[in-house]
Amino acid sequence: MTKWILRFAPMTALLATTAVAAPVWNRTADQTEVRGRVTDVNRTGSQIVIEDQDRITVSPTAQVAMVDVRPGEMVEARYTQAGEEKTVLSLRVIAHEVQAP
Numbered sequence: 001m002t003k004w005i006l007r008f009a010p011m012t013a014l015l016a017t018t019a020v021a022a023p024v025w026n027r028t029a030d031q032t033e034v035r036g037r038v039t040d041v042n043r044t045g046s047q048i049v050i051e052d053q054d055r056i057t058v059s060p061t062a063q064v065a066m067v068d069v070r071p072g073e074m075v076e077a078r079y080t081q082a083g084e085e086k087t088v089l090s091l092r093v094i095a096h097e098v099q100a101p
Contacts, residue, residue: 031089035076041069048091050077056086068093 036051045066048056056079058064069075074094079086 030080031078032081032086033076033078035094036074038069038071038073038075040071041066045069048075048077048088050075054079054086056088056091058088058091062088062091064088064091065093 034050034054036054038048038050039052040049041047046058046060048058048069050056054077056077058066069091076092076094077088078090079088081087
C-alpha cells in the first residue's frame with residue numbers, strides 16, 4: 001500500500017507546484033513586462049521609475065516588498081496600463097549589489 005501511495009507523490013508535487021505558479025506564468029495582452037534599473041523611488045514608495053522612462057504606480061494592496069527596491073537595483077516588473085497610469089502587478093529585484101564595508 002505504501003509503495004502505491006509513494007508512486008503518486010511526485011505527480012502530486014508537480015501538480016501542486018504548477019497550480020501555485022500558474023498565475024505567475026500567465027500573461028494577458030493588456031500586461032507589459034519591463035526589465036531594467038530603478039532610477040527613482042518616491043518618498044512614499046508609491047511610484048517607481050525604471051530606466052528614466054517607465055513611471056509605475058504601486059498600489060497599497062500590491063504584494064511588493066518595497067524595502068528591497070532602491071535606486072540602482074535591477075528589477076523585473078509586470079504592469080497594466082489604463083490611460084496614462086501604469087499600475088504594477090508584480091515586481092521583483094533581480095540582483096542585489098553588495099558593497100564592501
